[in-house]
Amino acid sequence: MDWLNEWWTQIPNFERIFWFLAVPSSIISLLQLILEFIGMGSDSMDADLDTGADADVDADVSDSSGQHAGGDLRIFTVRGFIVFFTLFGWAGIAFARTGFPGILVIIIAFLIGFGAMVLVAWLFKFLHSLGESGNTDIKNAIGKRGTVYFTIPGGGKATGQIQIIFQGSFHTMDAITYDKEDIKTGTNVKVTEVLEDGTLVVVNDLTIE
Known part of the structure; x- marks a missing residue:
């Protein structure tokens, strides 16, 4: 694992922050995708954010995206934050290597991450509306x-x-x-x-x- 240690020590501290966010979020996203393929995670990751300490964040968070047909666009969900940190992390890594000022890198990464959150929320709202339409009363x-x-x-x-x-x-x-x-x-x-x-x-x- 010497090569890994050598690679890690060569990464600037600022860029490491993005790696700490990008890698775990990407792994969680992959696991989420696998669960959805086997039918275990389709709606569960869309739930509004529940802190688990009986303090609920309701940005209505229902995500849970368990939206009813024609429901509001749910952005601040578990799924949404996973997407945000994944894209924020990788975008930060990419732009940190361009020589841009740190604050500009953070702003660009934030906009990319937030844009991805909105896009995913809209996509799942659309797919959910298709699933809820038709013969469902x-x-x-x-x-x-x-x-x-x-x-x-x-x-x-x-x-x-x-x-x-x-x-x-x-x-x-x-x-x-x-x-x-x-x-x-x-x-x-x-x-x-x-x-x-x-x-x-x-x-x-x-x-x-």
């Missing part, structure tokens, strides 16, 4: 049970997401609850209503008598 979700994928804030304050099966297909859908308490990820819920914009209204399955 969202109202058929009423009465069905699903599992919370992205924490749903209580009191109808903001949307979360649930994963649910109806009409024989698996869906990740935006959802709200009028329950007072937040409904955490992994909780079973029941759909009681569908709003005009396609958002599902759910209740905690444990509260159903």
